[in-house]
Amino acid sequence: MSLILENLNEVQQSAVLQEKGPVMIIAGAGSGKTRVLTYRIAHLIQQGVEPFRILALTFTNKAAREMRERIEQIVGTEARNLWMGTFHSVFAKILRFEAEKIGYQSNFTIYDTDDVKSLLKNIVKELGLNDKLYKPNVLYSKISNAKNNLITWQLYGENLDLRLEDENSGRPRFAEIYKIYSQRCFQANAMDFDDLLLNTNKLLDNHLDVLNKYQYKFEYILIDEFQDTNLVQYSITKKLASLHQNICVVGDDAQSIYAFRGANIQNILNFERDYDDLKIFKLEQNYRSTDNIVQAANSLIKHNKAQLPKKVWTSNDSGYKVSVLKSNTDAEEGRLIAESVFEERLANGLKNNDFAILYRTNAQSRAIEESLRRKGIPYRIIGGLSFYQRKEIKDMLAYFRFATNINDVEAFRRIINYPKRGIGATTVEKIIVYSYENEMPLWDILENISSMMRPGKILTAILDFVQFIKSCRIQIEEKDAYDAASFIAKHSGLLRELYDDKTVEGRVRYENLQELLNGIKAFVDNPEVEEKSLSTFLQEISLLTSSDQEKVEDAVTLMTIHMSKGLEFQNVYIAGLEENLFPSQMMLESRADLEEERRLFYVAITRAKRRLFLHYALQRYRFGKLLICEPSRFLNELDPVYLELGDRKNIVQKSTATSNSNYVNSLKNFGKAKSSKPTSTLQIRKSKPSTNFKSSPVECLKEGQRVEHIKFGFGEILNIEKFGNDKRAKVNFEEFGDKTLILSFAKLKVAE
DNA sequence: CTCAGCTGTTTTTTT
DNA sequence: AACAGCTGAG
Numbered sequence A: 001m002s003l004i005l006e007n008l009n010e011v012q013q014s015a016v017l018q019e020k021g022p023v024m025i026i027a028g029a030g031s032g033k034t035r036v037l038t039y040r041i042a043h044l045i046q047q048g049v050e051p052f053r054i055l056a057l058t059f060t061n062k063a064a065r066e067m068r069e070r071i072e073q074i075v076g077t078e079a080r081n082l083w084m085g086t087f088h089s090v091f092a093k094i095l096r097f098e099a100e101k102i103g104y105q106s107n108f109t110i111y112d113t114d115d116v117k118s119l120l121k122n123i124v125k126e127l128g129l130n131d132k133l134y135k136p137n138v139l140y141s142k143i144s145n146a147k148n149n150l151i152t153w154q155l156y157g158e159n160l161d162l163r164l165e166d167e168n169s170g171r172p173r174f175a176e177i178y179k180i181y182s183q184r185c186f187q188a189n190a191m192d193f194d195d196l197l198l199n200t201n202k203l204l205d206n207h208l209d210v211l212n213k214y215q216y217k218f219e220y221i222l223i224d225e226f227q228d229t230n231l232v233q234y235s236i237t238k239k240l241a242s243l244h245q246n247i248c249v250v251g252d253d254a255q256s257i258y259a260f261r262g263a264n265i266q267n268i269l270n271f272e273r274d275y276d277d278l279k280i281f282k283l284e285q286n287y288r289s290t291d292n293i294v295q296a297a298n299s300l301i302k303h304n305k306a307q308l309p310k311k312v313w314t315s316n317d318s319g320y321k322v323s324v325l326k327s328n329t330d331a332e333e334g335r336l337i338a339e340s341v342f343e344e345r346l347a348n349g350l351k352n353n354d355f356a357i358l359y360r361t362n363a364q365s366r367a368i369e370e371s372l373r374r375k376g377i378p379y380r381i382i383g384g385l386s387f388y389q390r391k392e393i394k395d396m397l398a399y400f401r402f403a404t405n406i407n408d409v410e411a412f413r414r415i416i417n418y419p420k421r422g423i424g425a426t427t428v429e430k431i432i433v434y435s436y437e438n439e440m441p442l443w444d445i446l447e448n449i450s451s452m453m454r455p456g457k458i459l460t461a462i463l464d465f466v467q468f469i470k471s472c473r474i475q476i477e478e479k480d481a482y483d484a485a486s487f488i489a490k491h492s493g494l495l496r497e498l499y500d501d502k503t504v505e506g507r508v509r510y511e512n513l514q515e516l517l518n519g520i521k522a523f524v525d526n527p528e529v530e531e532k533s534l535s536t537f538l539q540e541i542s543l544l545t546s547s548d549q550e551k552v553e554d555a556v557t558l559m560t561i562h563m564s565k566g567l568e569f570q571n572v573y574i575a576g577l578e579e580n581l582f583p584s585q586m587m588l589e590s591r592a593d594l595e596e597e598r599r600l601f602y603v604a605i606t607r608a609k610r611r612l613f614l615h616y617a618l619q620r621y622r623f624g625k626l627l628i629c630e631p632s633r634f635l636n637e638l639d640p641v642y643l644e645l646g647d648r649k650n651i652v653q654k655s656t657a658t659s660n661s662n663y664v665n666s667l668k669n670f671g672k673a674k675s676s677k678p679t680s681t682l683q684i685r686k687s688k689p690s691t692n693f694k695s696s697p698v699e700c701l702k703e704g705q706r707v708e709h710i711k712f713g714f715g716e717i718l719n720i721e722k723f724g725n726d727k728r729a730k731v732n733f734e735e736f737g738d739k740t741l742i743l744s745f746a747k748l749k750v751a752e
Numbered sequence B: 001c002t003c004a005g006c007t008g009t010t011t012t013t014t015t
Numbered sequence C: 001a002a003c004a005g006c007t008g009a010g
Helices: A010-017 A033-046 A061-075 A077-081 A087-102 A113-126 A136-148 A153-158 A160-168 A174-187 A193-206 A208-217 A231-241 A266-274 A291-301 A330-348 A362-375 A391-404 A409-415 A425-437 A442-447 A457-478 A481-491 A494-500 A504-525 A534-541 A585-590 A594-605 A633-637 A649-654 A657-676
Strands: A023-027 A054-058 A083-086 A109-111 A190-192 A220-223 A247-251 A279-283 A322-329 A355-359 A379-381 A556-560 A569-574 A608-622 A625-628 A643-645 A706-709 A713-723 A726-733 A737-742 A748-750
Touching: A010 A033, A010 A279, A023 A033, A023 A266, A033 A054, A033 A061, A033 A077, A033 A220, A033 A247, A054 A061, A054 A087, A054 A231, A061 A077, A061 A083, A083 A087, A087 A193, A087 A208, A087 A231, A109 A113, A113 A136, A113 A174, A113 A190, A113 A409, A136 A174, A136 A193, A136 A231, A153 A160, A153 A174, A160 A174, A174 A190, A190 A193, A193 A208, A193 A231, A208 A231, A220 A231, A231 A247, A231 A266, A247 A266, A291 A322, A291 A594, A291 A608, A291 A633, A322 A330, A330 A355, A330 A362, A330 A569, A330 A608, A355 A362, A362 A379, A362 A556, A391 A409, A391 A457, A391 A481, A391 A494, A391 A504, A391 A534, A409 A425, A425 A442, A442 A457, A457 A481, A481 A494, A481 A504, A481 A534, A494 A504, A504 A534, A569 A594, A585 A594, A594 A633, A706 A726
Parallel strands: A023 A247, A023 A279, A054 A083, A054 A220, A109 A190, A220 A247, A322 A608, A322 A643, A355 A556, A355 A569, A379 A556, A569 A608
Antiparallel strands: A608 A625, A706 A713, A706 A748, A713 A726, A726 A737
């Protein structure tokens, strides 16, 4: 027991020892938050609390797994009985157990984003609405938003304010769509991510016996990353904790980066309001980073108005200053990063695992990957298209899904004519619409299809398909996951389809499918797994995310900043610190929440332990266009005292003459930025897109033509060549030198 | 019903 | 650049 405590500072200790009652731990970045949480749980177990009476909710499965392992190291295998996982996975588990109470079957499917969008698209189509106005993306986020705020479709329909808002924004029928969508999910015995929470809440509200059971069961409740919880999550945990009142939340308002998903910092304030005997602990000492990094982060975050008072400090050495590096292009940015990784690794005896490269959007990884590959630096990408999101995998899983849940309409849609069976879109639509209109389960129709259709090729195809699904169901009943999956893979024709595809992509897809089967084999062979059926496997993976891939060898990590939360690395590179990319233009336009973007940058900075590199490029390919970029406003917000501008000689060597002088200029003026001009020298050019700039048609542009570009100004076309379906022009600009532009995209017009 | 080829659209972040 | 959706010919 003292063994536990000697690793902790005073505040950490008292936070661990405050076992009873509501506790809130405000934990600054790198302040040992996970350690406190881990020890707190271990301590409870050592005090004799049964592990299965402790509920610990984390943000990612990975965080849960790591914490479980660490607890296991302290208290032993008992830790396996903890109720620990993400909100979604824990409540999915409870929902499967209690499904009948809310009219679901326990083998319900979890619809992922693609399923949801496809369903929404079809509803809009059926209602004959304008799909420009009713875009699946918009609808989904509106529905998700509503659900996260406990607004069911019934409540939505009754809420006149919301209805009025929809009418004003040109979507008067949204409430109807929400209703139909919810009903369709229910009929398909499916839940989307948000339903896992909303239905849990509903279950606890409407079934007192269930509520009592879990209230009694969970004697201690702990919530990690509390700043990222939304209203449903708060509502559920509050209900569960109301009997024992032993609820401990850990969070950092400065790291709240999921508002777009309904996360609400307000929860922290509500928490103080809802529990008046609340004990608050503030962890403010940072053990992770050098002083320069901590101070740079502080200097950034102080620009945010909405925050809890808190002083993050460290007794660590000041270390290196934070490097700010300019590149001419995204490609050069990648090269600088790769070179730095290479040198730093060699000079300091670091391993690839010690490096992380972070970016705002997944699309940015390409350029960096290329330069890493060129330098022969092994890397792994976390996020992006995860294994389970690949088309071929999702197709295979759709077969599994449909065979286990025969009312899963979205799975049915996916596989009914893939591989091609001669059952076209028209037929499929007829079946589905018939099912909805007559409120008949999909499977009832399929089983009786011969009495509803004219005999012919199509009918035979459907009958074969139904027969096949039936045989799959028998396999799933009788065999283990691997045997059943192999049967389905083989007899569905999917494996053959991909095997026959001799292209490179086809090969990869085939291998991916084999990989999936290997994964299922491993699942079956795992002695810890008790239930080895295919449907258990499906349930296991439906909430897996890209961050859950096991880390393999020693490799540099590439990921979005969102994925990096909770992690730390010796060296961190943040790429793409440009206005409109970070902070993201989208974010600013849609929600105007600059503070969340700033918190995101704060999270990124505080991942670094010993060295931090901030990169921006002057030009970058985005959306297939070469864009001129200006440095992020966030760079100007950092206190220059903790920064150094491009110490790297190779920038000078490898840059062109023009940029060279830019580099020197900005180096000269960087520290004075604040005193001289508020906009600072980092800014190159105001990017006010002139409203009346009209590109000339491509045909008007000839070699030798004098032209004007919206950003580059005036220049002369040197040559034009065909590039795929596009034409590309090399243009010599007076101010910016030679540029190659894609004519169909470039804002370019004939000069007057 | 299927396929090839063309057109237009879309790119924030994730459980 | 990558895709989804449409059109027209078979």
